[in-house]
Amino acid sequence: GQNIDQPTEMTATEGAIVQINCTYQTSGFNGLFWYQQHAGEAPTFLSYNVLDGLEEKGRFSSFLSRSKGYSYLLLKELQMKDSASYLCAVPGSNYQLIWGAGTKLIIKP
Amino acid sequence: GAGVSQSPSNKVTEKGKDVELRCDPISGHTALYWYRQRLGQGLEFLIYFQGNSAPDKSGLPSDRFSAERTGESVSTLTIQRTQQEDSAVYLCASSLIGALQGGGYTFGSGTRLTVV
Numbered sequence: 001g002q003n004i005d006q007p008t009e010m011t012a013t014e015g016a017i018v019q020i021n022c023t024y025q026t027s028g029f030n031g032l033f034w035y036q037q038h039a040g041e042a043p044t045f046l047s048y049n050v051l052d053g054l055e056e057k058g059r060f061s062s063f064l065s066r067s068k069g070y071s072y073l074l075l076k077e078l079q080m081k082d083s084a085s086y087l088c089a090v091p092g093s094n095y096q097l098i099w100g101a102g103t104k105l106i107i108k109p
Numbered sequence: 110g111a112g113v114s115q116s117p118s119n120k121v122t123e124k125g126k127d128v129e130l131r132c133d134p135i136s137g138h139t140a141l142y143w144y145r146q147r148l149g150q151g152l153e154f155l156i157y158f159q160g161n162s163a164p165d166k167s168g169l170p171s172d173r174f175s176a177e178r179t180g181e182s183v184s185t186l187t188i189q190r191t192q193q194e195d196s197a198v199y200l201c202a203s204s205l206i207g208a209l210q211g212g213g214y215t216f217g218s219g220t221r222l223t224v225v
Contacts, residue, residue, distance in 0.1 A: 033213055035213075042200055042216035042217060042218050043152070043200075043214075043216050048213060087151070087152070092154075096142055096154050096157045097152075097154075097214065099151050100151060101150060101151035102151055
């Protein structure tokens with residue numbers, strides 16, 4: 001079966017760096033997605049990793065280790081608008097994504 | 110259209126009534142998904158349409174739930190005899206082929222359903 005784990009909630013300070021971890025167990029592997037979801041809004045695509053290593057995209061970076069079944073999303077220079085839930089997802093067996101429950105990130109001034 | 114459009118954005122209905130939710134995907138997107146998200150929880154897969162193939166209905170929670178899609182266009186999700194536990198945000202997403210292509214999904218803004 002497939003299982004995804006991520007922390008329920010994290011708190012960080014404006015201007016700081018935060019790392020949101022995601023571990024997964026899947027029978028096959030076809031990449032890992034990160035999405036951002038602001039309260040009351042739909043999720044929006046952040047990143048997709050299919051190979052090991054770190055991919056940087058502005059203030060956000062995503063890391064993948066396939067051998068460890070592990071990924072993290074790194075957010076730098078945190079801004080208040082980064083307060084949101086961050087969802088980790090992997091493709092399931094039928095071309096649909098299996099989602100983690102999301103990590104609620106709270107940014108404090 | 111430019112994005113995934115869902116209607117209505119909010120729906121309040123009485124227990125036992127039927128509701129119909131609509132999703133208009135991005136033009137050219139062959140894959141369409143419906144998800145349910147209860148307050149403070151993750152996304153729950155409901156159903157997946159891919160072109161003219163038979164839909165994957167494995168996530169529908171009961172026979173009160175059904176969905177249709179005409180070709181590669183609009184989809185409707187119908188909930189019959191609504192129950193209070195059906196209260197949630199229903200999200201529709203579309204993608205070019207499937208999520209495995211790496212393009213990810215584009216979500217609509219959802220329909221917030223409240224059953225009273």
